[in-house]
Amino acid sequence: MTDLIKAIDPRGLIRESYRIDGIRIEECRSIFLDWALFDDHEMPQAERIKTLLTHFGADAPEHPMTEVMKLALDDAAAPKRRGGRKGRVG
Numbered sequence: 001m002t003d004l005i006k007a008i009d010p011r012g013l014i015r016e017s018y019r020i021d022g023i024r025i026e027e028c029r030s031i032f033l034d035w036a037l038f039d040d041h042e043m044p045q046a047e048r049i050k051t052l053l054t055h056f057g058a059d060a061p062e063h064p065m066t067e068v069m070k071l072a073l074d075d076a077a078a079p080k081r082r083g084g085r086k087g088r089v090g
Contacts, residue, residue: 017065025064
């Protein structure tokens, strides 16, 4: 494992999720949320997710954690509507 991956996933949550046989998407969501809420890294989160996907997801494209991380990137990229005055005025 590279130093960058160790820095991005210091507790090994993402790494270990790929090692659990029969893990379900619900469990992967919970693990991912734990990783996302408690990470402390200067690299933007989207970049960290892309790096983890490249490292772990390339060999496991059908793994539930790969799906969870791809969905997280899709949600981050989707423009969000702003409500109230800011949404109308800019």
